[in-house]
Amino acid sequence: MDEQERENQFVEKIRGFLDESTESLNPKIRLRLQESRTQALKAVEKRHAWFLSFPQWITVGGLATATTAILIFFFWLNVPSLEAPTKQVEDFEIITSKEQIDFYQDLEFFRWLAAKENET
Amino acid sequence: MGFPLDSRESLNRFLADVERRALRMAQFASRNSDEALDLVQEAMMKFCERYAVRPEGEWPVLFYRVLQSRIMDWHRRNTVRKRIFGWLGRGHEEEDENDPIARVADSKTPGPFEKTLQSEAGAAMENAIRSLPLRQRQAFLLRAWEGLDIAQTAAVMRCSEGTIKTHYSRAVSTLRTLLEDFAHG
Numbered sequence: 424m425d426e427q428e429r430e431n432q433f434v435e436k437i438r439g440f441l442d443e444s445t446e447s448l449n450p451k452i453r454l455r456l457q458e459s460r461t462q463a464l465k466a467v468e469k470r471h472a473w474f475l476s477f478p479q480w481i482t483v484g485g486l487a488t489a490t491t492a493i494l495i496f497f498f499w500l501n502v503p504s505l506e507a508p509t510k511q512v513e514d515f516e517i518i519t520s521k522e523q524i525d526f527y528q529d530l531e532f533f534r535w536l537a538a539k540e541n542e543t
Numbered sequence: 544m545g546f547p548l549d550s551r552e553s554l555n556r557f558l559a560d561v562e563r564r565a566l567r568m569a570q571f572a573s574r575n576s577d578e579a580l581d582l583v584q585e586a587m588m589k590f591c592e593r594y595a596v597r598p599e600g601e602w603p604v605l606f607y608r609v610l611q612s613r614i615m616d617w618h619r620r621n622t623v624r625k626r627i628f629g630w631l632g633r634g635h636e637e638e639d640e641n642d643p644i645a646r647v648a649d650s651k652t653p654g655p656f657e658k659t660l661q662s663e664a665g666a667a668m669e670n671a672i673r674s675l676p677l678r679q680r681q682a683f684l685l686r687a688w689e690g691l692d693i694a695q696t697a698a699v700m701r702c703s704e705g706t707i708k709t710h711y712s713r714a715v716s717t718l719r720t721l722l723e724d725f726a727h728g
Contacts, residue, residue: 430715433715433719433725434687436668437718437722438688440664440665441564441684441688444567444665444669445563445566446563448563448566452566452576452580455580456562456563456566456583459580459583462587462588463584463588463590464554464555464591466588466592467551467554467592467595468551
């Protein structure tokens with residue numbers, strides 16, 4: 424028998440002793456272990472129930488919050504500006520914009536066209 | 544809606560399977576049945592709170608990790624308490640006072656557990672295991688008794704696999720020396 428086998432046998436003996444000692448625990452200790460287990464299981468059930476109830480109210484609350492946020496954002500975008508439309512920079516952009524000049528030129532043309540039609 | 548019935552049953556079976564071994568491990572560390580029962584109860588509660596939802600295969604490592612952590616905390620608190628009592632001159636006054644193993648010898652009607660311990664071999668093994676340093680004893684019990692592999696034991700004890708090998712080998716060597724008669728018997 425080699426050293427490893429001897430060690431394994433020795434460890435096996437100790438394991439046997441330890442197993443025997445757990446099988447013969449006195450009833451009071453067994454009862455307390457059972458009570459501890461029951462308490463632990465009750466605690467986990469309680470905790471689980473709380474977790475399950477959590478999404479129900481958070482879903483309703485979250486939905487309400489999201490709806491309110493969307494409405495606020497929507498109204499904020501559509502509120503007419505109270506600022507005067509004569510800011511210098513904006514005016515400058517309007518004056519220098521090529522599209523605007525074309526528009527006024529076209530406007531002249533449409534006036535002339537309308538006058539011609541009236542004459543006829 | 545409560546915890547799923549299947550999970551509850553699995554958890555109950557698992558705890559019922561490990562509780563006695565857990566208790567013995569805690570008894571070896573605390574040398575007191577009441578303290579050991581408290582340690583196991585705390586470990587069960589903590590384990591259930593934190594890890595009940597984890598896959599069943601991970602439960603043994605996680606449970607023993609919690610238990611070993613509780614035992615280490617207890618050991619630290621106890622060491623501090625003993626030092627304080629030592630300074631106050633109360634020394635070993637309360638050591639073994641409530642130790643069921645110490646009470647066994649006085650019991651007139653020993654139960655099967657006490658009988659196991661009272662047998663010559665049982666008492667020798669009990670004392671030998673108790674005499675091991677805490678970390679060596681933890682490594683030995685987790686490896687040899689609980690059947691965890693080196694990596695799992697290292698995860699439970701929060702140390703390297705090399706350290707586990709060293710602790711285990713020293714524990715076996717010490718036990719073989721202390722239990723020489725039984726080692727060759």
